[in-house]
Amino acid sequence: MPPRPKTSFVCQQCGFQSPKWTGRCPSCEGWNTFVEERVVAPPKGRSGLGRAPRAPIALGDVPADAEERLATGIAEFDRVLGGGIVQGSCVLLGGDPGIGKSSLLMQASAALAEKGTVLYVSGEESAAQVKLRARRFGIGGDGILLLAETDLGSIIEAIRRVRPIFVVIDSIQTMNSDAIASAAGGVSQLRECAARLLELAKGDDVPIFLVGHVTKEGAVAGPRVLEHIVDAVLYLEGERFHAFRILRATKNRFGSTDEVGVFEMGDNGLREVQNPSEVFLEERGRGVAGSVVVPTVEGTRPLLVEVQALVTPTSFGLPRRTVTGTDPQRLLLLLAVLAKRAGLNSGSHDVYVNLVGGLRIREPAADLGLAVAVASALRDRPADPRTVFVGELGLGGELRRVQRLAVRLKEAERLGFERAVVPAASLADLNGTGLEVQGAASLREALERAGVADR
Ligand code: TYD
Ligand code: MG
Secondary structure, eight states: OOOOOOEEEEETTTOOEESSOOSBOTTTOOBSOEEEEEOOOOOSSSSSSSSOOOOOOOGGGSOGGGGOEEOOSOHHHHHHHTSSEETTOEEEEEEOTTSSHHHHHHHHHHHHTTTSOEEEEESSSOHHHHHHHHHHTTOOOTTEEEEEOOBHHHHHHHHHHHOOSEEEEEOGGGOBOTTSOSOTTSHHHHHHHHHHHHHHHHHHTOOEEEEEEOOTTOOSOOGGGGTTTSSEEEEEEOOTTSSEEEEEEEEETTSOSOOEEEEEEETTEEEEOSOHHHHHHTTOOTTOTTEEEEEEEETTEEEEEEEEEEEEEOOSSSOOEEEESSOHHHHHHHHHHHHHHHOOOOTTEEEEEEEGGGOOOOOGGGHHHHHHHHHHHHHTOOOOTTEEEOOEEOTTSBEEOOSOHHHHHHHHHHTTOOEEEEEGGGGGGOOOOSSEEEEESBHHHHHHHHTOSOO
16 A cells, blocks of 8 residues: 555645644634645655755855845835845835836846846736736837746746746745645645745845745735745835835845835836825815824834824714725724824824825824824814924823934924924923924824814
């Protein structure tokens, strides 16, 4: 009797492996996430690497040119990577479907094609579809080779044959290695394909970009399971029906994860936005209740965004809280603090909060701006349009210090704002600014300064 092929069960959500099927993953607690995957023995040979094992070298003898970078000339893209693409690196570009990952990498490919051959592997779209998009973006295609293929073996062979200076794999979820018996897109396939490509990137010194789709629920095996394998992880984000896109690094072995790139979508592709604050504030209505400008920091870059709140009496059932661009849980907390510490109760009102331009902010320094916007909407009294608000709110209604205050205020000054309300504790961090800075120790005090407090 031939031996039964070895199988293992892998959680499609987090990659946890188990010899038995289980209804609930002990690691990520997802239900019904286990899929059986056949384990195929690695090829015979000492290490199963398919190449000669390497010998250790002294740290001092490692060649210093190891960090040569390939700049695309798309400044926002290069900046996020830490100054260009590092030779032999493997980078994951994640994002929701349709957000612009293929477009961005096609534009990067076109920029690099001037320096050498670029190989664009598409497992999702046919060569004709890719070409159509490129043509729409005004990309002629000289120096870009297209390969519509999903079989990893053929792709690796093509890379070895063509010797490109840059490779795009679009997307890693469609790739398929025959060393693993399960379907493309499964965790084992993803890991195997990424690991082989990483090996190739390092061995042949060619930079490889992997595109990975993330779904909102993260239910399908996503790029998350690859994050620890690759050298850098970038995410392209934005609201689907808005034009702005933010490129952010969440991991970077060759640079900081602090930088973001801002792009605007257009008919002929992504365009760099060099002065994001100006663009985000362009359509601001002044003197409208519920509108507040918040100086946030994305990485090391200050960014002024407009927060809008709308508060209306609840006409039926439970009050609604609708948020775009920031954490809904955080809004609930701010509403509670507003009610308890500033006497502004929204318990019988619907609250809508929106970040203009499709941006997302996560930092707590935006708390005060959000709270002032809601208070202003609730009181139906506009906050001063020439003032910016910044500060983190504690549960006691106290205002806490924020980082990089000077940078934020400088940007506000540059854009013509005159006044800033900041946490009192942060005043000591400032030495001189052109704005009139007012410190507030508590939410109540800040609301008074904003002119939206209870009278
Ligand atoms: P695409 O790059 O295919 O998204 P992803 O690879 O992340 O799924 O972009 C989706 C669609 O949007 C595609 O039809 C091209 C179009 N698009 C533009 O027209 N202009 C742009 O600037 C971008 C980024 C995309
Ligand atoms: Mg795509």
